[in-house]
Amino acid sequence: MTPTATQAPPAGTMGGRLRQHPHTSRHAFTGYLFVAPFMIVFVAMLLVPLGYAAYLSLFREQLIGGTVFVGLDNYVRALSDQQLLSGIFRVARFFLIQVPLMLTLALCFALALDSGMLRLTRVVRLGIFIPYAVPSVVAALMWGYLYGPDFGPFAQLAEEIGTAVPSFLGSNLMLFSLANVVFWEFTGYNMIILYAALRAVPSELYEAAAVDGAGAWRTAWSVKIPSIRPALLLTLIFSVIGSFQLFNEPNLLQQLAPNVIDNAYTPNLYAYNLAFVSQELNYAAAVSFILGLVILVASYAFMYIATRRSRS
Amino acid sequence: MSAITTTSAAATKSRAPLDRRSTPLTLGMLAFLVYFLLPLFWLFIASTKTTGDLFASFGLWFADDFSLLSNIERTLTYDDGVFVRWLLNTLLYAVTAAGGGAMLAALGGYGFAKYRFAGNRPLFMLVLGAIMVPTTALAIPTYLLFSRVGLVNTPWAIILPSLVSPFGLYLMRIYAESAVPDSLIEAARIDGAGEFRIFFQVALRMLMPGFVTVLLFTLVATWNNYFLPLIMLNNPSLYPITVGLARWQGQAAASGGASGDLVPLVVTGSLLSIVPLIIAFLLLQRYWQSGLLTGGVKQ
Numbered sequence: 001m002t003p004t005a006t007q008a009p010p011a012g013t014m015g016g017r018l019r020q021h022p023h024t025s026r027h028a029f030t031g032y033l034f035v036a037p038f039m040i041v042f043v044a045m046l047l048v049p050l051g052y053a054a055y056l057s058l059f060r061e062q063l064i065g066g067t068v069f070v071g072l073d074n075y076v077r078a079l080s081d082q083q084l085l086s087g088i089f090r091v092a093r094f095f096l097i098q099v100p101l102m103l104t105l106a107l108c109f110a111l112a113l114d115s116g117m118l119r120l121t122r123v124v125r126l127g128i129f130i131p132y133a134v135p136s137v138v139a140a141l142m143w144g145y146l147y148g149p150d151f152g153p154f155a156q157l158a159e160e161i162g163t164a165v166p167s168f169l170g171s172n173l174m175l176f177s178l179a180n181v182v183f184w185e186f187t188g189y190n191m192i193i194l195y196a197a198l199r200a201v202p203s204e205l206y207e208a209a210a211v212d213g214a215g216a217w218r219t220a221w222s223v224k225i226p227s228i229r230p231a232l233l234l235t236l237i238f239s240v241i242g243s244f245q246l247f248n249e250p251n252l253l254q255q256l257a258p259n260v261i262d263n264a265y266t267p268n269l270y271a272y273n274l275a276f277v278s279q280e281l282n283y284a285a286a287v288s289f290i291l292g293l294v295i296l297v298a299s300y301a302f303m304y305i306a307t308r309r310s311r312s
Numbered sequence: 313m314s315a316i317t318t319t320s321a322a323a324t325k326s327r328a329p330l331d332r333r334s335t336p337l338t339l340g341m342l343a344f345l346v347y348f349l350l351p352l353f354w355l356f357i358a359s360t361k362t363t364g365d366l367f368a369s370f371g372l373w374f375a376d377d378f379s380l381l382s383n384i385e386r387t388l389t390y391d392d393g394v395f396v397r398w399l400l401n402t403l404l405y406a407v408t409a410a411g412g413g414a415m416l417a418a419l420g421g422y423g424f425a426k427y428r429f430a431g432n433r434p435l436f437m438l439v440l441g442a443i444m445v446p447t448t449a450l451a452i453p454t455y456l457l458f459s460r461v462g463l464v465n466t467p468w469a470i471i472l473p474s475l476v477s478p479f480g481l482y483l484m485r486i487y488a489e490s491a492v493p494d495s496l497i498e499a500a501r502i503d504g505a506g507e508f509r510i511f512f513q514v515a516l517r518m519l520m521p522g523f524v525t526v527l528l529f530t531l532v533a534t535w536n537n538y539f540l541p542l543i544m545l546n547n548p549s550l551y552p553i554t555v556g557l558a559r560w561q562g563q564a565a566a567s568g569g570a571s572g573d574l575v576p577l578v579v580t581g582s583l584l585s586i587v588p589l590i591i592a593f594l595l596l597q598r599y600w601q602s603g604l605l606t607g608g609v610k611q
Contacts, residue, residue: 131348
């Protein structure tokens with residue numbers, strides 16, 4: 001809530017506009033009433049836990065002496081914690097494998113849907129989107145069975161032709177197999193966001209391009225894609241958040257491949273196991289906090305790059 | 313290429329829109345469609361099989377016995393009908409969180425869009441910044457807070473954190489700005505209607521597509537949530553479907569062949585758990601598609 005207080009003085013600039021609306025001052029209080037329910041839950045469920053995590057991360061529970069203040073010790077430990085670092089690098093690799101392909105295809109699908117050159121548009125749109133409505137637990141279970149070396153259909157087909165199927169759940173391919181599950185779940189969702197943005201581009205822009213003699217490809221590249229840049233940025237940021245938080249899919253596939261996916265496979269899996277298996281709550285809070293920070297920095301970095309490029 | 317299609321389109325004027333359609337493009341998209349529907353097709357096929365056939369017959373086609381109904385019956389009655397319990401829990405959590413969350417977002421978004429008050433912009437920017445705060449980074453501290461106040465192992469532990477949707481607020485604010493004209497609010501004020509009456513009787517109807525969009529996406533997020541209930545609940549009778557299914561799967565995987573009998577239950581339970589959401593999306597598509605449209609328009 002403090003930002004309200006610190007930002008109060010500049011509100012004088014809004015005062016100029018306020019005077020145009022005679023009712024405003026009377027209604028300002030009503031405005032607070034409208035936003036209060038959301039803001040109260042927002043503070044209680046988002047800011048307070050965030051602050052509490054920061055607070056907890058500064059302490060350590062010891063056998064002798066109970067909980068003691070240790071300053072930034074947990075962070076120092078985290079930055080040299082091989083398990084955490086390898087987890088962060090793994091999700092970064094996962095991001096690089098999965099997200100470019102997913103967003104490129106989602107964009108291509110959205111452009112195809114928007115081009116008017118497609119038959120069965122409705123069927124295609126809904127069919128690709130449907131996986132988003134499937135819980136990631138169920139998605140991981142289904143793909144887990146499909147990947148299965150014993151009775152998975154791919155293994156069965158390979159056996160028919162007399163070859164062996166690659167070990168999808170082995171240590172070499174696991175990251176790709178996980179990437180495939182996430183790709184399957186979220187391509188349609190991103191497609192719908194981009195498609196909605198494309199539909200909102202004013203048609204005069206297309207007509208102007210057509211008058212200039214631009215073909216379908218040229219229109220897509222020079223008119224459509226630049227005008228949905230905000231939506232593209234949104235999908236990219238959601239993908240950063242999703243990738244670095246990866247938990248459900250590896251948690252489920254761990255049951256099928258316990259030797260490949262260990263307890264620190266992703267940072268989130270690591271934080272969960274620290275908190276609920278090793279009971280190192282304070283350190284788990286520090287790990288969560290660092291993970292949140294990594295995500296925040298990555299998101300802002302992408303936003304900075306994107307907005308700077310659009311200005312030049 | 314497009315030049316040719318336009319000239320031929322000019323020749324057969326009335327069919328002009330059809331001529332742009334491309335068969336190779338359609339076939340390419342249908343190939344992708346097969347990929348996206350394949351796992352669901354497999355799930356349906358697998359739900360019709362007995363335990364034996366599940367392991368012995370080809371995965372992508374039916375076996376001789378069609379035991380979908382007996383599988384459903386076994387899933388619903390296993391362990392004193394615990395699956396039905398999970399289904400009802402999921403429904404309770406998802407509907408409460410989605411309804412409450414969408415209402416909070418609608419009230420707040422309308423408030424931010426239509427009222428000028430000190431702190432309007434900074435508060436909104438604060439919420440906007442929170443879109444990037446990863447929810448799972450919050451789950452562990454929230455658990456610790458909740459365990460202090462005795463909320464762990466209650467439905468509130470799932471519902472309360474799911475009520476906050478910064479993205480929902482952002483969407484509703486944009487939607488309220490464009491969908492509710494100021495003149496209409498002024499007219500209602502002149503008629504003597506109170507501010508909240510204006511919201512509930514005039515504005516909310518215009519906000520409906522945005523409201524349904526936020527409702528549906530919060531519904532999916534809560535329905536599909538796994539991490540939060542996994543942390544918050546250890547009483548199986550409070551589990552939502554996701555945690556319950558993962559537990560069954562864990563039991564099936566842990567004991568190998570011994571409880572292979574659980575595999576058809578996991579498969580059939582998975583099928584049953586996705587049907588309601590798919591139906592909701594299909595029935596409400598007119599709303600959420602136009603709601604997203606508005607979200608995509610502006611930055």
